[in-house]
Amino acid sequence: MVRTLIRLAVLVVLACQSLSLASAQMAASRLGVDEYSPDVDSLPLLDRKTAASVISLDGRAEVRVRPTQVRIVLAVTSEGKTAQECQRAIQEDVTGLRNRWQTLQIPSESIVEDFIAILPVHSWVVEKRGDADVGVEQRVGFRMQTNVHVSAPNDEAASAVLTAAFEQGIADIIAVDYWSPELDAAKVQARELALRAARTKADMLLKTLFDTPPAVMNVQERTTVRYPESLYDAFENSYQEEVTPAARSNMPFLRAYRPRNTYYRGLQSDGDIEGAGLPMKPEISVVSTVRLYFASPGASRPKRKAPTKEPR
Secondary structure: OHHHHHHHHHHHHHHHHHHHHHOOOOOOOOOOOOOOOOOOOOOOOOOHHHHHHEEEEEEEEEEEEOOOEEEEEEEEEEEEOOHHHHHHHHHHHHHHHHHHHHOOOOOHHHEEEEEEEEEEEEEEEEEEEOOEEEEEEEEEEEEEEEEEEEEEOOHHHHHHHHHHHHHOOOOOEEEEEEEOOOHHHHHHHHHHHHHHHHHHHHHHHHHHHOOOOOOEEEEEEEEEEEOHHHOEEEEOOOOOOOOOOHHHOOOOOOOOOOOOEEEEOOOOOOOOEOOOOOOOOOOEEEEEEEEEEEEOHHHHOOOOOOOOOOOO
């Protein structure tokens, strides 16, 4: 009987834990870093002249495009006593990169070398000038940099490209860029969706509120492209002491390293038509805004004439 009660108690505890885990709220370290306001922003009041002359309605749409090309820019550097030594060392590294990438089916036309600079390296040498020791700066060698651009079809291939570069000893990654040939078509699609959203608002509001809906008098449009490198967010969030003990003020205190958190946040466009799904992978966001202008019915109302005085 006792064993049966113990088993029942264990089952109840496990069930409660499962329920608590299922209903738990998920949080992360970015919470509390961004400014938060529980209030929803209200519309700004229009001045009397604008309210009586024009009505404007916006439509905004976001279209996400999956990249089909990933460009990685790597810096290949070397130092030597002569420029020829630097050049030979860099060519060895670049040749090694090309050979490794060839095994990944990266064509040679997808690899481009971009020479950056070769600069002298100086060092201080103490020399005797008369009766005094003088520090003299002298050239001791050169430092050369060449960038290598490589194009991969997707993130998986790009990861393999980086692994091969690390095996070659190249780890200076300057940039990662994304591109797709579908961007022009995505701009047209985003513009059509934004116009449709603006028209839907006009049909809902103007036809409901006015007996005679005002006609369109003007239009504005803007379409922008946001690439993944601009859609990352970074923040710092940590607990740390605020007061250093005064009794040991003569001793230097070295704070522990606190890493800067960086992650792909995606675009929050606050539009009428948002991109589908969570921003799980780097994508190109195309955002279009269309603004329609209508003549305010108040602008066409005839002004009241001041009553004329009758002659005596």
